[in-house]
Amino acid sequence: MTATAQLTAVLKSLADPTRRAVFERIAGEPEIAATALVKGTKVSQPAVSQHLRALRDAGLVMERREGRHVYYRPAPKGLAPMIDWLSYHQAFWQERFENLEKLLKEDE
Amino acid sequence: MSDTHAITVEKTLPYPPEKIWRTLTRSDLLAKWLMPNDFEPVVGYRFTFQTRPMGDWDGVVHCEVLQCEPPRLLRYSWTGGSDSNPAYGSRLNSEVTWMLTRVEGGTHLKMVHDGFVFPGNRFAFDAMSPGWGRIMDAIARVAAEAEVSPV
Numbered sequence: 001m002t003a004t005a006q007l008t009a010v011l012k013s014l015a016d017p018t019r020r021a022v023f024e025r026i027a028g029e030p031e032i033a034a035t036a037l038v039k040g041t042k043v044s045q046p047a048v049s050q051h052l053r054a055l056r057d058a059g060l061v062m063e064r065r066e067g068r069h070v071y072y073r074p075a076p077k078g079l080a081p082m083i084d085w086l087s088y089h090q091a092f093w094q095e096r097f098e099n100l101e102k103l104l105k106e107d108e
Numbered sequence: 109m110s111d112t113h114a115i116t117v118e119k120t121l122p123y124p125p126e127k128i129w130r131t132l133t134r135s136d137l138l139a140k141w142l143m144p145n146d147f148e149p150v151v152g153y154r155f156t157f158q159t160r161p162m163g164d165w166d167g168v169v170h171c172e173v174l175q176c177e178p179p180r181l182l183r184y185s186w187t188g189g190s191d192s193n194p195a196y197g198s199r200l201n202s203e204v205t206w207m208l209t210r211v212e213g214g215t216h217l218k219m220v221h222d223g224f225v226f227p228g229n230r231f232a233f234d235a236m237s238p239g240w241g242r243i244m245d246a247i248a249r250v251a252a253e254a255e256v257s258p259v
Binding site: 089090093094099101102107 | 117123137141
C-alpha cells in the first residue's frame with residue numbers, strides 16, 4: 001500500500017465514531033477479548049465484529065485467536081501514517097528556522 | 109480550535125527584534141531562508157510562496173497577510189497542497205504566526221503554524237470529536253512502549 005493509501009485507510013477507518021470508540025478501548029489495553037468489547041458497548045455483536053475487521057484491515061489492530069476466543073491489541077505502527085504527516089511539517093519548520101539563524105549570523 | 113493541531117518552533121536569538129523582523133518581511137531575505145515569494149508586509153496583501161510541485165499540487169502556497177505589527181507580530185494564511193499527497197504537499201488550510209519578544213540579550217522568536225486537520229478531512233473531519241485527542245495519547249503511549257520492547 002502506498003503512504004497515501006495507508007493514511008486514507010486509517011482515516012476512513014477512524015472516521016466512524018462507533019469504530020473510533022472501539023479502537024479507543026483497544027488502544028487503552030494491552031490486549032482485550034472480543035467478548036469484553038461487546039459487553040462494554042450498546043452495539044450488537046455482529047456490528048462490533050464488523051468494526052474489528054475494518055480496524056484490522058486498516059492495520060490499526062492486531063488479532064490473536066486462542067481456541068474459541070479472539071483477542072485484540074493495538075498495532076504499534078497503526079497510526080504511523082498520521083504521525084508521519086504531522087512530523088513532516090515539524091521537520092520542515094525546524095529546518096527553515098536553522099536557515100533563518102544562519103542568515104542572521106552571516107549578516108552580522 | 110481543539111480539533112486542529114499546531115506546530116510550534118521557538119528560540120531565543122542574539123539579535124534585536126528589528127533585525128529579525130527584516131528577515132521575516134523582506135521578500136529577498138525571506139526567499140533565502142524560506143521559499144521564493146512575492147511577500148509585502150501589508151495587511152490584506154495576497155502573495156505566494158513557490159516550492160517543488162508534488163502530485164496534483166503545483167507547489168504554490170497561497171497566502172494573505174492577516175496581521176502586521178512591526179517588529180513584534182506577523183500573521184499570514186497558508187493555503188495549498190492536495191488531498192492526494194500524504195506528507196509533503198498535503199492539503200493545508202492554515203495560518204502561520206510569528207511573534208517576536210524583546211528579551212535580555214536578544215529576541216525570543218516563536219512561530220506557530222496552526223490549523224492542521226488530518227488530511228482527507230472531507231470524510232473524517234466532520235466526525236472528529238474530543239476522542240481524537242485520547243486516541244493520539246493512547247497511540248503515543250503505544251509508540252513509546254514499542255520503542256523499548258520489540259513487538
